[in-house]
Amino acid sequence: MRIAVDAMGGDHAPDEIVKGVLEARKCLDKEDELVLIGVKEKIEPHLPSKWRFPSGLSVVDAPEIIGMDEAPVEALRKKKKSSIALMAKMAASGEFDTIISAGNTGACVAACQLRMRNLEGVNRPGIAVTLPTFGGPVTVCDVGANVACKPINLYQYAVMSSVYARRMLGIENPRVALMGIGAEAGKGNTLVKRTRELLDADENINFIGNIEGRDIFDGTCDVAICEGFVGNVVLKLTEGLVDGLFRAIKQELLDEGLRLAMKFKPVMMRIYQKYDYHEYGGALLLGVNGNSIICHGTSKSRTIKNAIMASKKFVNMEINEAIVEYLSTSTVRPNSE
């Protein structure tokens, strides 16, 4: 399998990206190939010397860089030789089986949509992210690919995320919930009400109904479906709140005394690790005709390594094939809405 990694993406590029790739290299099979893509002279200082250079690792030069805050579509148009643009193009022409980036999310999504096109039967791709919760992992889709969402998009996110949760996370019959603002069918906006009808109509989806914001973390569901704007707020709010709360606890403990703080450190570390969103490696762009993982901008080597291992599993599990097959027999048609 050929796995490409964007060496220029994220706050810790290229050093942590290269480090993650080298760590993954040790865990992959001999026949797997890892490709670092980015500005060659910026990557090379972080690579081992010629004598210790691992086999199955190569570098593809991409002289341009898309910044984290650049406007995606314009950046892609201007910087055709950037790692993101080049990587998506090469993946689409079959040179890579899967691609990974911790760079500009919007640019990654746009590049993949532009080059790979959608899977057969899929109207719009969505980003799925798996969050560790107090009740087990929950896959949330979409977290920001699509902010003009229609009921058919949400229905397809439910289908794709179910396949993903089953094959990637080993959850046999994933419980799918629709993000709403009250458990009753009558509550929510028009999008939620219409989506609910589509989900109710498909007996093959284990649809458990609407959930509220508070239910995401308590083990009620395995998959939570929402439009990209809401999902993005959910994801970033969760990150900000968890980080803030841990900082507040740390400060309170330090105010109490260093000895007490030291005693609680291992307990806090354990909790932090248990609910660490870096564990799952990154978010999947579900629905494109290819395999693309988008990592958090703050990703360090461990996340990159986890993302590489996850992306290999994603391809091996033939998730895209299963999605296409499911949608081809679904009674809910792409032009339903």
Place this chain on the structure above:
Amino acid sequence: MRIAVDAMGGDHAPDEIVKGVLEARKCLDKEDELVLIGVKEKIEPHLPSKWRFPSGLSVVDAPEIIGMDEAPVEALRKKKKSSIALMAKMAASGEFDTIISAGNTGACVAACQLRMRNLEGVNRPGIAVTLPTFGGPVTVCDVGANVACKPINLYQYAVMSSVYARRMLGIENPRVALMGIGAEAGKGNTLVKRTRELLDADENINFIGNIEGRDIFDGTCDVAICEGFVGNVVLKLTEGLVDGLFRAIKQELLDEGLRLAMKFKPVMMRIYQKYDYHEYGGALLLGVNGNSIICHGTSKSRTIKNAIMASKKFVNMEINEAIVEYLSTSTVRPNSE
């Protein structure tokens, strides 16, 4: 001032409601009047005996009850003698200066909209809730009154919440942020982009731009504006995540040993109290021609007492008058969108 409290609303009605009213009674001025409204025979057992009955407290009988999960509009239509319906009607006819309920939020909003009508210049009311954060209190509006939001509604939420934050919380020049999914002006959905134009056009609002989910809790802004669906998810996700995290920490500590857990308890209690959303008493329905506070369904006596004190302050601070005055001179007109 005549303050009415719905004795039948919430998970702990009527006992905790009555308890909260009795506590507030001690703190109010002599000329203030408190009115409990609900099923008389259910309220009376919780009241003091005739000899110890405080002056300035009375009961209004409302024989019907609207359940927490009833469909709001239908419930109001059927149960005209419920506490919620009667309270809003009496407030609209001038019998109460302010009303408080921990009952069915949708029914409260609908009853107030129906009976009180909107303030002059306001298109749609919004629910504003003040959350304690690591960077001070943040007022989020709307958290669920309006799930079909237009730019003019969001603009008016910014105006109303600014007035609220200034007069109620004493923040001189409240920093207003728009909930988005990226700091740049180009990001977000159509609603967010158009609202940004309206907010940019009004120099009297201290508009600091878009924020992401993670920024709500870090002291970036004093007021966060969003449409009701998003705001509701924000509010309930926050509650669920904080509760879940505290439970997880408690469990981890108990696994470690009871002695350690006991040592940590006061620290956790302090943090919990610092970020306790019950502190602010409840959410305000901004934009109706009246004063209505909606409390959380889990409210206990302390929240009810805090809500009563807050509602008195709200009336005294003439927040509605200030909103009407602001909107009458605003260059952004109600028919802008």
